[in-house]
Amino acid sequence: xxxxxxxxxxxxxxxxxxxxxxxxxxxxxxxxxxxxxxxxxxxxxxxxxxxxxxxxxxxxxxxxxxxxxxxxxxxxxxxxxxxxxxxxxxxxxxxxxxxxxxxxxxxxxxxxxxxxxxxxxxxxxxxxxxxxxxxxxxxxxxxxxxxxxxxxxxxxxxxxxxxxxxxxxxxxxxxxxxxxxxxxxxxxxxxxxxxxxxxxxxxxxxxxxxxxxxxxxxxxxxxxxxxxxxxxxxxxxxxxxxxxxxxxxxxxxxxxxxxxxxxxxxxxxxxxxxxxxxxxxxxxxxxxxxxxxxxxxxxxxxxxxxxxxxxxxxxxxxxxxxxxxxxxxxxxxxxxxxxxxxxxxxxxxxxxxxxxxxxxxxxxxxxxxxxxxxxxxxxxxxxxxxxxxxxxxxxxxxxxxxxxxxxxxxxxxxxxxxxxxxxxxxxxxxxxxxxxxxxxxxxxxxxxxxxxxxxxxxxxxxxxxxxxxxxxxxxxxxxxxxxxxxxxxxxxxxxxxxxxxxxxxxxxxxxxxxxxxxxxxxxxxxxxxxxxxxxxxxxxxxxxxxxxxxxxxxxxxxxxxxxxxxxxxxxxxxxxxxxxxxxxxxxxxxxxxxxxxxxxxxxxxxxxxxxxxxxxxxxxxxxxxxxxxxxxxxxxxxxxxxxxxxxxxxxxxxxxxxxxx
Numbered sequence: 175x176x177x178x179x180x181x182x183x184x185x186x187x188x189x190x191x192x193x194x195x196x197x198x199x200x201x202x203x204x205x206x207x208x209x210x211x212x213x214x215x216x217x218x219x220x221x222x223x224x225x226x227x228x229x230x231x232x233x234x235x236x237x238x239x240x241x242x243x244x245x246x247x248x249x250x251x252x253x254x255x256x257x258x259x260x261x262x263x264x265x266x267x268x269x270x271x272x273x274x275x276x277x278x279x280x281x282x283x284x285x286x287x288x289x290x291x292x293x294x295x296x297x298x299x300x301x302x303x304x305x306x307x308x309x310x311x312x313x314x315x316x317x318x319x320x321x322x323x324x325x326x327x328x329x330x331x332x333x334x335x336x337x338x339x340x341x342x343x344x345x346x347x348x349x350x351x352x353x354x355x356x357x358x359x360x361x362x363x364x365x366x367x368x369x370x371x372x373x374x375x376x377x378x379x380x381x382x383x384x385x386x387x388x389x390x391x392x393x394x395x396x397x398x399x400x401x402x403x404x405x406x407x408x409x410x411x412x413x414x415x416x417x418x419x420x421x422x423x424x425x426x427x428x429x430x431x432x433x434x435x436x437x438x439x440x441x442x443x444x445x446x447x448x449x450x451x452x453x454x455x456x457x458x459x460x461x462x463x464x465x466x467x468x469x470x471x472x473x474x475x476x477x478x479x480x481x482x483x484x485x486x487x488x489x490x491x492x493x494x495x496x497x498x499x500x501x502x503x504x505x506x507x508x509x510x511x512x513x514x515x516x517x518x519x520x521x522x523x524x525x526x527x528x529x530x531x532x533x534x535x536x537x538x539x540x541x542x543x544x545x546x547x548x549x550x551x552x553x554x555x556x557x558x559x560x561x562x563x564x565x566x567x568x569x570x571x572x573x574x575x576x577x578x579x580x581x582x583x584x585x586x587x588x589x590x591x592x593x594x595x596x597x598x599x600x601x602x603x604x605x606x607x608x609x610x611x612x613x614x615x616x617x618x619x620x621x622x623x624x625x626x627x628x629x630x631x632x633x634x635x636x637x638x639x640x641x642x643x644x645x646x647x648x649x650x651x652x653x654x655x656x657x658x659x660x661x662x663x664x665x666x667x668x669x670x671x672x673x674x675x676x677x678x679x680x681x682x683x684x685x686x687x688x689x690x691x692x693x694x695x696x697x698x699x700x701x702x703x704x705x706x707x708x709x710x711x712x713x714x715x716x717x718x719x720x721x722x723x724x725x726x727x728x729x730x731x732x733x734x735x736x737x738x739x740x741x742x743x744x745x746x747x748x749x750x751x752x753x754x755x756x757x758x759x760x761x762x763x764x765x766x767x768x769x770x771x772x773x774x775x776x777x778x779x780x781x782x783x784x785x786x787x788x789x790x791x792x793x794x795x796x797x798x799x800x801x802x803x804x805x806x807x808x809x810x811x812x813x814x815x816x817x818x819x820x821x822x823x824x825x826x827x828x829x830x831x832x833x834x835x
Contacts, residue, residue: 175255175258175377178377178378178381179255179381181381182381182382182384182385183384185384185385186384186385186387186388189385189388189389190387190388190393190396192388192487193388193393193449193484195487195491196445196483196484196487196490196491197442197445197446197449198442199438199490199491199493200437200438200440200441200442200444200445200490201438201439201440201441201442202441202442203441203442203443205404205443207407208407211407212402212403212404212405212407213403215402215403215405215407215528216399216402216403219402219526219527219528220398220399220402220527221242221245221399222238223237223238223241223242223526225526225528226238226526229456229524229526229758229759230456232289233293234526235286236286236289236290236293237286237526239282239283239285239286240283240286240287240290240315242279243279243280243282243283243286244283244315244395246275246276246279247276247279247280249272250276250322251380254373254376254377254380257373258373258377270342270343270345270346271346272346273326273342273343273344273345273346273347273350274346274347274348275346276347277323277326277346277347277348277349277350280319280322280323280349281349283315283319284316284319284320287312287315287316287319288316290312291309291312294308294309294312299455300458301454301455301456301458301459302455303453303455305453307390307391307392308391310386311383311386311392314379314382314383314386315383317375317376317379318376318379318380318383321372321373321375321376321379322376323349323350323353324353324368324372325350325369325372325373325376326343326344326347326349326350326351326353326354327350327352327353327354327356327357327368328354328357328365328368328369328372329350329354329369330343330344330347330350330351330353330354331354331357331358331360331365332362332365332366332369391451391452391453393449393450394449394450394451394452394527397446397449397450398450398452398527400446401443401446401447401450401527401528401529402527402528404443404446405528405530406528406530406533409519409730409731409732409733410517410519410522410530410531410532410533410731411519411680411684411685411727411731411732412684412685413533413536413644413645413649413652413685414533414536414537414540415649415688416432416433416540416544416649416650416653418649418650418653421544421650430545431545432540432541432544432545432649433536433537433538433539433540433541433542433544433545433647434502434534434537434538434540434541435501435502435503435541435545436494436499436500436501436502437479437482437483437486437490437499437502437506438490438493438494438499439537439541440479440534443530444479444530444533444534445479445483447476447529447530448476448479448480448483449480449483450527450529451472451473451476451477451480451529452526452527453473453476453477454473454526455471455473456524456525456526457471457472457473457520457521457524457525457531458471458472458473458521459520459524459755459759460520460524460755460759460760460761461518461520461521462516462518462520462761462762462764462780462783462784463514463515463516463780465761465783466776466777466778466779466780466783467776467777467778468510468511468514468776468777469508469510469511469514469776470510470511470514470515471521472521472522472525472529472531474511475507475511475531475534475535476529478506478507479502479506479507482502482506486499486500502538503538503541503542507538509548510776512535512538512539512542513539513549513550513772514776515532515535515767516726516762516764516765516766516767516769516780517532517535517536517645517726517766517767517768518726518730518761518762518766518767519532519726519730519731520726520730520759520760520761520762523730523758524759536644536645536647538647539645539646539647540647540649541647542647543646543647543648543649544647544648544649544650549646549647550772550773552771552772552773553646553768553771553772555568556771557643557648557651560638560640560643560648560651560655561651564637564638564655564658565603565606565607565638566603566638566642566770566771567603567607567608569607571634571637572634573606573607573634574601574603574606574607574633574634574636575601575606575631575632575633575634575636576606577601577605577606577607577612577615577616578615578616578619578631578633581616581619581620583619583630583631584629584630584631585630585631585632585633586598586630586631586632586666587632587633587635587666588666589665589666589667591630591666592630592666592667592668593667594628595628595629595630595670596627596628596629596670597622597627597628597629597670597671597672597696597701598629598630598631598632598663598666598668598670598671598672599618599619599622599629599630599631599671599672599673600631600632600636600671600672600673600675600678600682600695601615601631601636601673601674602638602639602673602674602675602677602678602801603638604675604801604802604805605674605675605801606636608801608805610801610804610805610808611674611801611804611805613824613827614674614801614804614824614826614827615674617824617826617827617829617830617831618674618698618826618830620830620833621702621705621711621826621829621830621833622701622705624711624833625705625710625711626710627701627705627710629672632662632666635662636659636662637655637658637659637662638655638659639655639656639659639677639678639681639682639686640652640653640654640655640656640659640681641677641678641680641681641685642677642768642770642771643655643768644681644685645766645767645768646767646768646771653689656681656685656686656689656691657689659686659691660686660689660690660691663691663693664690664691668693669693669694670693670694670696671693671694671695671696672695672696672697672698672701673695673696673697673698674697674698674799674800674801674824674826675800675801675802676697676725676726676727676728676731676732676799676800677727677766677800677802679695679696679697679727679728679732680727680731680732682695683695683732684732697728697732697734697737697799698799698825698826699728699734699737699738699741699799699825700734700737702737702741702825702826702829703736703737703738703740703741706740706741706744707740711829711833712833712834713744713745713829713832713833713834714832714834715744715745715746715747715832716745716747716832717742717745717746717747717794717795717828717832718746718747718748718794719748719751719791719792719793719794719795720742720745720746720750720751720793720794720795720796720797720828721750721751721752721753721788721791721793721795721796721797722738722739722742722750722751722752722753722756722796722797722798722799723753723760723763723784723788723796723797723798723799723803723807724738724756724757724760724799725763725798725799725800725802725803726760726762726763726766727766727800728799728800729757729758729760730758730760735757735758738797738799738825741825741829742797742825742828745828745829745832751791751793752791753787753788753791754787754790755787761780761783761784761787762780762784763780763781763784763800763802763803763806763807763810764779764780764781764784764806765781765802765803765805765806766802770802770805770806779810779813780806781806781807781809781810781813782810782813782814784806784807784810785807785810785811785813785814785817786810786814788807788820789814789816789817789820793820794819794820794821795820795821795822795823795828796811796820796821796822796823797823797824797825797828798822798823798824798825799824799825800824801824804822804823804824807822808822
């Protein structure tokens, strides 16, 4: 027994260290803040598996049963180790009830493993790809459970009359007792042989399982709880900042660094994530790129990074003194993979252990754009338009307020004027220059006027948030735009801002504080919902068969799911329809992450698939709450021949149309 234990623990330690040594060689990043919140996540999402169960209760319960079964059977393994040194070791009589709990847990684990086999070989959900390691591990777990029950059967039959303490265990161990009763007619020699074989088979499997853990994906059994503890702890709604001043003042090539070029530019948590990925495939269920046939999912990326880290282990551990590590983008992660991401955040929201994806991709894009100068060709004109005119449309900033001509929208330019407002209306470029967005802006103006809300716009003085530029990796351009807009907003004393653009809301609310821009920012659907609740505006409920598409940057990134639905509930004469992929699981329209400005040449168009998902419910109206979504859904409807008379309308347009004087 001692030799078996020594070999198993030595093998586990050595194989684990080979991976953890790679993690420790990567970039440092402090993750020690908010310890109690971190511990809470470990308990709630790690030990209790609540995140997994909440999203899919059947496989979630299956995994929880297996995980908690292993945790609760540790005491049993201590008894088995004791048996290895003293053949007839038993639990103290006071622990007799534990034998019954053990049997109940083992029964639960067996049922869970059989259900796991059913899913892999019978129901076969799309995300579960053929996986020999998973089948092997499930088989080992089943073997451990079955041999343990058999061991009790042989022990109880062989020893119940001669060893004190066995009777107490047998009284509670209902599975072991049932097996013992079945073995009662066996000869003492057969019982002894069965006892020895079942014991040593179980111990060899247990210690083999221990050595197997660090080798493959099931290393997550060891690393999942630490990974949960050191999670980012916030939604994926902020892009990592680049120190532009340091970059601009760099005196040699070594200082000319931004983002991620090689594996050594990854931080240690990103390396730990790669080794912790369970390859469960949940990240693919509503990933717009995966569903439309593009080479991107969090699972695919983690798998590629993991194998690269292992292949380059010696160079990474040596800190790559000769700069021989290959670039990640272009080899390990293809250009198509990098630029396909819409930054919708579904993969991170779906991951049961909160693995992180977007920060890594944002930093890869930063390196490609700012250092390598390599990015999709269509972005060149877009970046130039931002640099010259301050917007991606390339229209003169002097025309930023032209959409409001003829509808008497007040324009402010001083702190005194802004002080008298309820809200400063941040229009944003999409609704200032795009014809589809302009209709939304005019509809929103009609609503707030009807409610008597004191509002105004900045007109030509309003600048772009630079949100898309940042997510495309052009951090220099973003910071220029952000600093200009912050100076303007602070100069006029803006404190309360309303916007129809979830992307602008996200940047103003979550990213601008680091540039000294601190504002109370609300989305137009939240304000409209409040106005309706207060009775300041009234609407006639006449809409039928309306389905609502959740914008990623409003819902998943900023947690606003209810306000749009509350507004639509007042407009609809029947029940609001829902997508199959809705709320936290909603699929992106395809415009996020700067994808609005890039061609979509691989697979199915994301907006077309999203529209097709809506048409399953036969809606008359697809309601949106984002100017980018409005464009994408409208274009998707135009491309789908079966869309018939289905229309796409922003919630503001629907409310404005239904206003009652």
